[in-house]
Amino acid sequence: MDIERIYLDQSVEEKPLSQKILQRLEGIPVEIVKDRDRFIESMQSIPLTLGKRKLWLTHFKGPFVKRCPGTDQNYLCCNYWVINQQTNCPLDCTYCVLQSYLTFPLITIYVNMEQLGGEIDSLLQKEPNRLFRIGTGELTDSLALNPFTEFNQELIQCASTKNFILEFKTKTDFVGHLPPLTGKKNVVVSWSLNADTVIREEEFKTAPLEARLEAAERAISKGYRVGFHFDPIIETAEWERKYGETIDKLSETFSENDILWLSIGSLRYPPALKNVVDIRFPHSRVTTGEMVRGLDGKMRYLRPIRTEMYQKIYSRIRKHWKNVFVYFCMENETVWKEVTGFAPEDNNHLDYLFHENLFRRFPDLQLSEPKRRDYATN
């Protein structure tokens, strides 16, 4: 990890998580910040590359648990929920939307997480028959800083007594610090996978493909379920062969019973990201494809290109695994139908289908029987 300096908001100096992080990162200079607002203002315009080497420990005033922002009505979204306890990421993917989305460049950890358990409880209580999927990898990589924060350990403990699926999404191989799961196996560690050339050229500071797969094996041996996200698929000269080889490799190593779900999504980004990529990564190829502005304002490959890539990847997955749950991230009904011959009726139906698949395939999760009427509202 490249953290060179820690800034500690004086108001959270005594928080247990602050103390734990300072202990773990002993030796890195720490600066106590007395005037939070002035500090934020002074750091706002530093380059992101510099910001990724600075850690800001502070508090967050609003709720930590939120609905995943991918809810544009023109695309099917899976009703995922996210916990934003950390923002920004020490890894450096060229296509990372956080580069244009976040307004503050430092890696920020909110250490006042005492209310988190209560927030999760009230979400689950509102719709007790619904299976919530909640993840920490929306505004950061779920595991990149975890060896120092051990934040996920507390979440795992929380999940062990509740009825939801907790997901950690990562491009690292940091699973050594995760505790063995002894009770309920409702925690999934999932990896974003890409062709090895894309990993080398577009996903800086992440673990190589082999290391991600080995980490997934280690996670399974500790009792975790795993998931894989072919997202973002990037069109390169060899995409078909490369993704095909990766899927074949997965099938040799993992049984369908280990895999909770697989997702497929193609590269998409807000137009403002292009300038950032051009400046930070002049050799990147992510903004050079044949792209069009989608109904949500994001750039994405033309529909025939997306459909062709999805069809090839989907059929390769199905060649090996007939029952694993496969979904598309932020795609429209037409594309779903063109690729699978089927499309969920709406976001709630897609949400229900997750529950139905997991209920059928994983009896040990002891899920309630899914009922379509429990998935009637967003």
Ligand code: SF4
């Ligand atoms: S791992 Fe995710 S959050 Fe981190 S830089 Fe890459 S895309 Fe962004």
